Amino acid sequence: MTHLLLYTDPISEGYVILFTGLLIVFTSLVLLALIFNYGLPIMLYVYKIITKGKDKKISEIKVKGDSGFTGELSAVIGASVHMYLSEQHDIESGILTIKEVKKAYSPWSSKIYGIQNRL
Amino acid sequence: MKKLIIIFSALSLLIFMRPVLGLGTDINSATNASVATTQVDNFEEESIIDEALDGIKTFYSYTGFANSSSGNVIMIIIGIVFIYLGIKFDYEPLLLIPIGAGVIIGNIPFVAGNQTGIYETGSVLNYLYFGVVKGVYPPLIFLGIGAMTDFSSLIANPKLMLLGGAAQIGVFATFLGALYLGFNLPESGAIGIIGGADGPTAIFLSSKLANGVNVLADGTTVKNLIGPIAIAAYSYMALVPVIQPPLMRLLISKEDRKIRMKPPRAVTQKEKMIFPVVALILTTFISPSALPLLGMLFFGNLLKESGRTERLADTARTKLIDIVTILLGVTVGASTQADIFITKDSMLIFGLGAISFVIATCGGLLFAKFMNLFLKGDNKINPLIGAAGVSAVPDSARVVHTEGLKSDPNNYLLMHAMAPNVSGVIGSAIAAGIILSFLG
Structure with a gap:
């Protein structure tokens, strides 16, 4: 590879990389798309056969029961929950209570012990 | 305020007293050895001012003002623009503000080797x-x-x-x-x-x-x-x-x-x-x-x-x-x-x-x-x-x-x-x- 680079023109090498690169990116994404389009149902089916209804740990979202439940609906619910939580703070009681805190004496900001101590 | 002035004047007095009392002569003789041999007479008086000036000069040569180039200034301005864009227009502020600050940090002129x-x-x-x-x-x-x-x-x-x-x-x-x-x-x-x-x-x-x-x-x-x-x-x-x-x-x-x-x-x-x-x-x-x-x-x-x-x-x-x-x-x-x-x-x-x-x-x-x-x-x-x-x-x-x-x-x-x-x-x-x- 490195020896080839010495003698070939970088531009033509560039074209090779251009086309093979694009081809590879596309094929890998197409493969991924195909697998998720056709392979995933098979995988889920196989999983179902293997476990045979033993799977109770993870509760499944029933797709058929919620066919009317679209992404928009869930977005609305999500937004309302978010707004409720973020504005919850505003519904606090307006009564302020200021309690006096008793502390042991500390001379850190004392006016008595200054540099120009004129008693 | 009064306290500050007193402290400051005390400090400056101390600094200027040091060479007069001969505390700094060993450093001085090392740097100005040739000067010292030729100008023995007025060595004392000049050394005070010289040293102060030298100090200020070396200090100045270490500051950003002495080392800055036009490139540094341009990049600092770019950094400020990044920060401005991030804050004002909300263009990816999580990136632009750290990068803008980084651009400023990276372009403060300094003396190499430290x-x-x-x-x-x-x-x-x-x-x-x-x-x-x-x-x-x-x-x-x-x-x-x-x-x-x-x-x-x-x-x-x-x-x-x-x-x-x-x-x-x-x-x-x-x-x-x-x-x-x-x-x-x-x-x-x-x-x-x-x-x-x-x-x-x-x-x-x-x-x-x-x-x-x-x-x-x-x-x-x-x-x-x-x-x-x-x-x-x-x-x-x-x-x-x-x-x-x-x-x-x-x-x-x-x-x-x-x-x-x-x-x-x-x-x-x-x-x-x-x-x-x-x-x-x-x-x-x-x-x-x-x-x-x-x-x-x-x-x-x-x-x-x-x-x-x-x-x-x-x-x-x-x-x-x-x-x-x-x-x-x-x-x-x-x-x-x-x-x-x-x-x-x-x-x-x-x-x-x-x-x-x-x-x-x-x-x-x-x-x-x-x-x-x-x-x-x-x-x-x-x-x-x-x-x-x-x-x-x-x-x-x-x-x-x-x-x-x-x-x-x-x-x-x-x-x-x-x-x-x-x-x-x-x-x-x-x-x-x-x-x-x-x-x-």
């Missing part, structure tokens, strides 16, 4: 920059992105994955453009990845290819282009809301912009869990060089979707990614030290970066139109979402959404645009892997 600058071995900034040079930060960022991303829209509609591939045309076209402009192969590869619109990927690839260390077959060393490439990638990512809308309006007709897509089907939790594992295995088998990026991306997603590791996912998408973003932003910004950054190459890279963004966006849009030729009725896609194929998560998806709303106020494209958006991340990581395997 382990101050980012390029001096042993300086603190240099240690932090290590994560950029060795490509440590980008995979960690990808881990966080994986833990944040919801791939469900992609699982529901896998054909949208092709749009993420189409936008990678920008990467390879820029790669070719850089070759024609006279960059050598590895440098061009690193410049091309700007078109992937993915900051971490760009940094990762440039740290492997254009790091100023690698030696080519003909004996020349590659240039260090990490700074310019990272800055170009991040600044164009921040400018996505400016670059993309005109292209969308230019290429997509009004009717096409109004196409409504049917809502994606609900995706089960099991599918979401299978996705990262299968995608990890498949993509990294095809392009193993992208393993650090894709491995971490899908690992982060598995943490999110497994339902058992919520704590880890939470850390990855909040604290961890925040820490890495801070370090990455500041060090990348600081790496733009004027004497290294302001070159003809950097300007070329900025030009190429803009072109590659345009090509990537156009590639995505046109490919979406092309796909529409084969799709019928309900399945037709809104070509605007092709623009989200350049990664820039989630900014480009948001831009698509707002553009869609402009033509039809009830057409919500965000969910649909997220699919090409995340597949763009996968696509650009694969593209980076391919370039790396060809040229690394």
Whole structure:
């Protein structure tokens, strides 16, 4: 590879990389798309056969029961929950209570012990 | 106030008393030995003023005012502009503000040799920059992105994955453009990845290819282009809301912009869990060089979707990614030290970066139109979402959404645009892997 680079023109090498690169990116994404389009149902089916209804740990979202439940609906619910939580703070009681805190004496900001101590 | 004056005058008195009392003579004789022998008479008086002046002179020679060059000043102004853009227009403030601050930090003029600058071995900034040079930060960022991303829209509609591939045309076209402009192969590869619109990927690839260390077959060393490439990638990512809308309006007709897509089907939790594992295995088998990026991306997603590791996912998408973003932003910004950054190459890279963004966006849009030729009725896609194929998560998806709303106020494209958006991340990581395997 490195020896080839010495003698070939970088531009033509560039074209090779251009086309093979694009081809590879596309094929890998197409493969991924195909697998998720056709392979995933098979995988889920196989999983179902293997476990045979033993799977109770993870509760499944029933797709058929919620066919009317679209992404928009869930977005609305999500937004309302978010707004409720973020504005919850505003519904606090307006009564302020200021309690006096008793502390042991500390001379850190004392006016008595200054540099120009004129008693 | 009075106290301050007293303290100050006491201190200054002490400082000026020192040479008079002969406390500083040993230092003085060492530096002014020749002067001392010839001017024995008025040695005492002059030494006070001399030393004070000398001190002030050396102090001045160490200040930024003495060492600043026009390049430093320009870069500091650019840094301030970055911060301004981030605050005022909200263009990716999480990136632009750390980078802007980093640009200012990196361009404060200093005297070399005191382990101050980012390029001096042993300086603190240099240690932090290590994560950029060795490509440590980008995979960690990808881990966080994986833990944040919801791939469900992609699982529901896998054909949208092709749009993420189409936008990678920008990467390879820029790669070719850089070759024609006279960059050598590895440098061009690193410049091309700007078109992937993915900051971490760009940094990762440039740290492997254009790091100023690698030696080519003909004996020349590659240039260090990490700074310019990272800055170009991040600044164009921040400018996505400016670059993309005109292209969308230019290429997509009004009717096409109004196409409504049917809502994606609900995706089960099991599918979401299978996705990262299968995608990890498949993509990294095809392009193993992208393993650090894709491995971490899908690992982060598995943490999110497994339902058992919520704590880890939470850390990855909040604290961890925040820490890495801070370090990455500041060090990348600081790496733009004027004497290294302001070159003809950097300007070329900025030009190429803009072109590659345009090509990537156009590639995505046109490919979406092309796909529409084969799709019928309900399945037709809104070509605007092709623009989200350049990664820039989630900014480009948001831009698509707002553009869609402009033509039809009830057409919500965000969910649909997220699919090409995340597949763009996968696509650009694969593209980076391919370039790396060809040229690394």
